[in-house]
Amino acid sequence: MKNHLYDACMAYVQQRIQTATEAMTAAQESANAESKSSAGDKYETGRAMAQLERDRHAQLLADAQRMRQELEHLDPLAPPGPVVRPGSLVLTSAGNFYIAISAGRLLVDGQPYMAVSPASPIGALLRGKSVGEVVTFNKQTYLINGIL
Structure with a gap:
């Protein structure tokens, strides 16, 4: 993916x-x-x-x-790490984020993903977090369910 x-x-x-x-x-x-x-x-x-x-x-x-x-500079085939970093696909309770560039909403195989920069507000909040952690952005809570 x-x-x-x-x-x-x-x-x-x-x-x-x-x-x-x-x-x-x-x-x-x-x-x-x-x-x-x-x-x-x-x-x-x-x-x-x-x-x-x-x-x-x-x-x-x-x-x-x-x-x-x-x-x-990203390797899309790199194995997932224990924490969110550039190139990570972050699966959350309120949406999925690809930490790469600020490209906005992308539809891949009919599923919506948000491509965000690691320097963006949500990207900065997610960076360094691991599965099970929670971040809050714009009054929305995101539980990290997976990092690919």
Whole structure:
């Protein structure tokens, strides 16, 4: 199951990288297509807006590449440990969490899982916990039933 979740997270990251790359290219083409007009301020404003858009997508691309690097450091085939750590699949009384990247809700084989970063609030609460321990997040109690 961890391998399927890992693949779903990698597909999520690849999609974000592709989307950001395409948007950056489109913004750059838009900036290049701005033609000089008699209203010089309009030309400069259009180029500046396109550059801001390109920069925003460049940041999104950098974030997605960082997420891919985080994923590449995980071994989905690693045996489970006694405590929650990056790469763990945590089965709780109120949902299942894959500690990897912040990809949100993933459906794998019809089952919902939450892919969360170890640095996220819930990921930080779960980290280092073992089976039988309880954590409370947003007034919700989670009993750890298993760590895979």
